Amino acid sequence: MSSVTLDHVHKKFGNAKGVEDVHIHIESGEFFTFLGPSGCGKTTTLRMIAGFYYPTAGQIRFGSQEVTSVPPHKRNTGMVFQNYALFPHMTVFENIAFGLQVRSVNKAETKERVERIMKLVRLEGYGERRIDQLSGGQQQRVALARALVIEPQILLLDEPLSNLDAKLREETRFEIKRLQLELGITTIYVTHDQAEAMSMSDRIMVMQGGEVQQIGTPHEIYHRPVNRFVASFIGxxxxxxxxxxxxxxxxxxxxxxxxxxxxxxxxxxxxxxxxxxxxxxxxxxxxxxxxxxxxxxxxxxxxxxxxxxxxxxxxxxxxxxxxxxxxxxxxxxxxxxxxxxxxxxxxxxxxxxxxxxx
Ligand SMILES: Nc1ncnc2c1ncn2[C@@H]1O[C@H](COP(=O)(O)OP(=O)(O)O)[C@@H](O)[C@H]1O
Ligand SMILES: [Mg+2]
Known part of the structure; x- marks a missing residue:
């Protein structure tokens, strides 16, 4: 597991502002959430941590190691995308095994690791199913398994529950939290849903218009909001x-x-x-x-x-x-x-x- 530091990170798209001056230190094993309305810069910040975008200015560190311009496959992060980005015509097993094949893990070890992770996310027996034969909730768990199977130091989740209906969203919320506690993995979670953020997070970063408004525990953010925006967005x-x-x-x-x-x-x-x-x-x-x-x-x-x-x-x-x-x-x-x-x-x-x- 690893801590994550964003040291005065900025991202511009041409002249357009993406995010401005994000300065945070996320502890090893922490469940940390980026919360804010659509367009506030959550995905941009997460993608810089994964390595899909490079910052315009500032530094990113995992522990003491600088990774600012290291490509994604060398960062050892596992990411769940908002739309899952699964391979629809491949089986559950093949989808989960993908990251291990890219890393040239041998067949026997791949089988063992994929099966272990399927058990962890409660997908036992689904290995041969095709993705398009699964429910939304099951697809969500495949995406999570695919991110976890490479044993990442850092788990990155971009609105992972937004495609699920309300009841399933609540169940899956507990499921993700249970996994995170069991694995003790540093987790960065993106959502626009304040109830989700409040119930799952050790700390929350509230963003608006590409700028950080407040960083604190759910309790601090709820009871001591720094401005009108935070006060009205949270609860x-x-x-x-x-x-x-x-x-x-x-x-x-x-x-x-x-x-x-x-x-x-x-x-x-x-x-x-x-x-x-x-x-x-x-x-x-x-x-x-x-x-x-x-x-x-x-x-x-x-x-x-x-x-x-x-x-x-x-x-x-x-x-x-x-x-x-x-x-x-x-x-x-x-x-x-x-x-x-x-x-x-x-x-x-x-x-x-x-x-x-x-
Ligand atoms: N690839 C891109 N090119 C240009 N502008 C972008 C790109 N990605 C994001 N943006 C802009 O950056 C801002 C933050 O977007 P984003 O991080 O996707 O927000 P969120 O995930 O909070 O909804 C928005 O104004 C968005 O239009
Ligand atoms: Mg987004």
């Missing part, structure tokens, strides 16, 4: 504007559009947030932290009218009009009566749940 959130009207030690008071004043903690702030009296701030408030409060007024209780209520069985979700803003809230269904559109509602926004995003 759902309420982004409220307000004016700082008071600061009392570690507590900050902010007036919102309804005229009410909310109180939050200064320590829950991105470095970009200007916490000074008179300044505008953006607050990120997660829906699951906002809870219905039936009796009385109090600190950080806002009142409004329900615009929409949604019952999903496990949860009760409201959108409530508070001043000129909407507040989304989400609570576990405890069997309480559900408010309907037009009903008045009181909602508690706990002080510690307000994050000053900028």
């Amino acid at each position: 759902e959130t309420n982004l409220w504007e307000g004016t700082v009207v008071g600061i009392d030690r570690d507590e900050v008071q902010v007036r919102i559009s309804s005229g009410q004043v909310l109180s939050g903690f200064a320590k829950n702030a991105s470095p970009r947030a200007k916490l000074a009296v008179g300044e505008q701030v953006t607050m990120s408030i997660r829906p699951e932290s906002v809870q219905e409060q039936s009796e009385g007024a109090g600190t950080n209780i806002v009142t409004g009218k329900v615009v929409m209520s949604e019952f999903t069985g496990a949860c009760v979700n409201y959108v409530t009009e508070v001043g000129q803003e909407n507040l989304r809230s989400m609570s576990i269904n405890l069997g309480r009566p559900i408010k309907q559109r037009g009903d008045a509602i009181g909602l508690h926004i706990p002080k510690e749940s307000i994050y000053f995003a900028g």
Whole structure:
């Protein structure tokens, strides 16, 4: 297994920006995810690690070995492409064995290694099937087996679940994670799906427009987003504007559009947030932290009218009009009566749940 370092890596396509100044160190054995919307530079960055693109500037290292301009077949990375890129008229066995044949591994060893890997990805008995006789989920596992059979130091996965339906996607997510833990292999995973990234990764790099926005654990990225983009891309959130009207030690008071004043903690702030009296701030408030409060007024209780209520069985979700803003809230269904559109509602926004995003 190997660590991966991207040292101020840039990639331009002609004059067009691909990615700009990606600077990361991925630990040996880490599950690291590139997350962002389509076109943000995820595949470009992954392809530079695989060697299919060379950077315009910067260095790539595996452990202490520089590989910036080493061709792909000399890098010992295994890659699963978004469309799998399997050979449709060849059998499962032949597809998986391909990388070993290219590396001149003898027949007996090839057979043994292919069979071992087929067992690992639960494809035992499928060796003689042709690719076009397999389901999408089985093809996905062939692609994974083909990448793993060469015993790569680094596994690269480009949106490997995007061709599967929702249920299979969730199952396969666990399967990939199980394999990664069993093999302890350094894994770089590309996705635009934040739930996938959050559930699988040790750390996530959030990208937008070819630029890195934030690198952190799922917990850090969720609870301490560095800007509006990260706050709204990762999970759902309420982004409220307000004016700082008071600061009392570690507590900050902010007036919102309804005229009410909310109180939050200064320590829950991105470095970009200007916490000074008179300044505008953006607050990120997660829906699951906002809870219905039936009796009385109090600190950080806002009142409004329900615009929409949604019952999903496990949860009760409201959108409530508070001043000129909407507040989304989400609570576990405890069997309480559900408010309907037009009903008045009181909602508690706990002080510690307000994050000053900028
Ligand atoms: N081979 C290429 N030639 C020109 N532009 C490219 C090429 N590959 C990617 N790009 C551009 O680089 C940017 C990042 O693309 P990409 O890495 O594929 O994004 P993602 O995988 O996040 O969807 C996009 O603006 C895309 O149009
Ligand atoms: Mg892509």
